[in-house]
Amino acid sequence: MTAQDTLRPVFTETFPSTMDTGILYVSIPYRTCGHLCCCGCGHEVITPISTAQWSIAYDGENASLTPSIGNWALPCRSHYWIRHGHVQWSRHYSAAEIAQNRERDRHLLAQNTEEHRPRPLARLRRHLQSWRR
Ligand SMILES: [Zn+2]
DSSP, X not given: OOOOSBOEEEEOSSOOSSOOTTEEEEETTTTEEEEEOTTTTOOEEEEEBSTTSBXXXXXXXXXXXXXXXXXXXXXXXXXXXXXXXXXXXXXXXXXXXXXXXXXXXXXXXXXXXXXXXXXXXXXXXXXXXHHHO
C-alpha cells in the first residue's frame, strides 16, 4: 500500500480492465475520469465529468479535478484534491459531514437532470402544435 503523490493524465476512450497506479485515465467520449484511489488501497475511483459532478482542467501536461475526491464509500474514506497532477490530502470528514455532502450532491444532480428534462418535451409540444394547424 503506497500512497500516490502525483497522477499523470492519460487520455483514452475506455479504461483498461486493470488500472495502473499513478495514472488519471481521462475519457472524453464517455465524459468520465478514473484512477486508483491515491491512498494505495487499490480501489477504482470513477469520477463522471458533468456540470453537477466533476470538472477537469488540463494545462497541456497535468490535470486538475474539481471538486475534491471524497471516497466516502470506500473503506479507506480518503479525501484529497487533484491539482495540477499533484495529490493534496484533505482531512477526513465526519459521518455527519459525509451525509451532508451526499445530500448536496444528490440535490445538484437532481437539479441538473431537471434542467435538461424540459427540452425534448418543449420540442414535442411545438411539433404537436404545428401538426394541429
Ligand atoms: Zn483508498
